[in-house]
Amino acid sequence: MFGGRTKCLFLAKNYLCSHRSPFRCHLQLQRNFRVAVIGASGGIGQPLSLLMMKDHRIKDLRLHDVQGVKGVAADLSHVSAPASVRGMQGPEEIEKAVECCDVVVITAGLARKPGMTREQLFEVNGNIVMATVTAIAKKSPGAMVVIVTNPVNAIVPMAAEVLKQHKVYDPKRLFGVTTLDCVRAERFIGDYLKISPTKVKIPVIGGHAGTTILPIMSQCQPPLNASQECIESMIKRIQNGGEEIIKAKEGKGSATLSMAFAAHRFVDVLLKGLKGEKTPLECAYVESNVTEACFFATPLSFNKNGIAKNHGLPCLDKSEKEALKSAVKQLQQSIELGINHVKCKK
Ligand SMILES: NC(=O)c1ccc[n+]([C@@H]2O[C@H](COP(=O)([O-])OP(=O)(O)OC[C@H]3O[C@@H](n4cnc5c(N)ncnc54)[C@H](O)[C@@H]3O)[C@@H](O)[C@H]2O)c1
Numbered sequence: 001m002f003g004g005r006t007k008c009l010f011l012a013k014n015y016l017c018s019h020r021s022p023f024r025c026h027l028q029l030q031r032n033f034r035v036a037v038i039g040a041s042g043g044i045g046q047p048l049s050l051l052m053m054k055d056h057r058i059k060d061l062r063l064h065d066v067q068g069v070k071g072v073a074a075d076l077s078h079v080s081a082p083a084s085v086r087g088m089q090g091p092e093e094i095e096k097a098v099e100c101c102d103v104v105v106i107t108a109g110l111a112r113k114p115g116m117t118r119e120q121l122f123e124v125n126g127n128i129v130m131a132t133v134t135a136i137a138k139k140s141p142g143a144m145v146v147i148v149t150n151p152v153n154a155i156v157p158m159a160a161e162v163l164k165q166h167k168v169y170d171p172k173r174l175f176g177v178t179t180l181d182c183v184r185a186e187r188f189i190g191d192y193l194k195i196s197p198t199k200v201k202i203p204v205i206g207g208h209a210g211t212t213i214l215p216i217m218s219q220c221q222p223p224l225n226a227s228q229e230c231i232e233s234m235i236k237r238i239q240n241g242g243e244e245i246i247k248a249k250e251g252k253g254s255a256t257l258s259m260a261f262a263a264h265r266f267v268d269v270l271l272k273g274l275k276g277e278k279t280p281l282e283c284a285y286v287e288s289n290v291t292e293a294c295f296f297a298t299p300l301s302f303n304k305n306g307i308a309k310n311h312g313l314p315c316l317d318k319s320e321k322e323a324l325k326s327a328v329k330q331l332q333q334s335i336e337l338g339i340n341h342v343k344c345k346k
Pocket residue numbers: 038039040041042043044045064065066067107108109110111112121125128147148149150151152177178179180181208253254255256259
């Protein structure tokens with residue numbers, strides 16, 4: 001059928017996929033990646049899938065949803081990009097969708113309506129993510145698990161518990177996406193300084209809800225040189241960015257396009273790490289011993305195993321230290337909510 005080197009590679013790849021432990025069912029240093037988007041028919045899922053299609057490092061894109069996903073996949077299959085794309089629908093196809101993936105991005109679940117908190121989504125979204133992560137534990141235990149679904153602060157610790165129950169938890173590979181907070185901070189500060197947001201560097205640490213979102217303005221590059229009042233109002237706008245969009249969309253959903261942009265930026269650094277390239281620092285909500293909250297977002301760098309290094313807390317000024325204390329308390333409560341949810345289901 002084929003000769004020499006091609007045949008050897010084919011046989012080696014099949015041997016690895018069928019004989020290695022499930023942890024290793026993906027080729028560690030491969031150049032082409034398998035990525036699944038769960039919740040792919042949704043407001044974030046659709047634009048994110050389009051961005052993934054455009055990413056030439058991705059050769060196999062799997063889209064999963066409980067409705068409408070065959071149409072989304074058919075639509076994307078007309079794009080002149082090299083990736084193959086398949087739509088898989090319903091609980092019966094979730095395991096097939098995530099099998100042997102390098103990266104699984106979870107955007108499945110309800111979005112907030114005006115007046116709701118993110119934590120009010122936990123009841124429904126917790127169960128959706130739990131089912132997805134269970135499938136990942138069984139079929140793709142070596143994958144990078146990227147959680148967009150809210151409330152991130154509680155759902156990521158919950159996902160860690162599910163992976164622990166299946167004895168496949170690797171804290172270097174489980175991420176809550178907080179990139180949208182960084183993207184917002186860069187944009188709002190860029191607008192204020194009248195420079196491109198791509199020139200703004202600022203760590204946004206903590207979690208992804210209200211005052212757990214901590215933009216560290218004192219470490220902004222270039223420096224802000226703004227009044228305390230102005231800095232405080234920018235911090236509030238970053239912390240309430242989600243509400244700003246929900247209001248502007250008049251009850252028809254929350255941030256989707258900016259979130260797809262942010263999730264693609266996060267996946268981009270993960271893929272760079274997987275390829276062995278040097279990665280820029282990117283913050284994400286991960287298991288952490290940097291504060292007393294055992295999940296916390298700080299700047300990270302990445303390699304083929306996921307997190308290469310947690311760069312820890314940046315220098316904080318007095319008011320940032322105060323804000324940190326209160327964020328840690330709130331995060332501890334959310335973390336407990338997530339962990340208890342799994343323990344109660346046992
Ligand atoms: N981390 C962040 O910064 C951030 C930013 C924006 C939105 N979000 C969150 O992302 C989630 C999705 O937001 P959206 O605007 O795309 O919502 P959406 O309602 O437009 O899309 C969600 C999709 O998930 C699908 N879905 C529901 N249950 C599923 C299941 N069991 N398996 C597979 N798919 C399932 C739905 O059919 C729908 O297509 C929400 O929880 C939202 O709060 C997070």
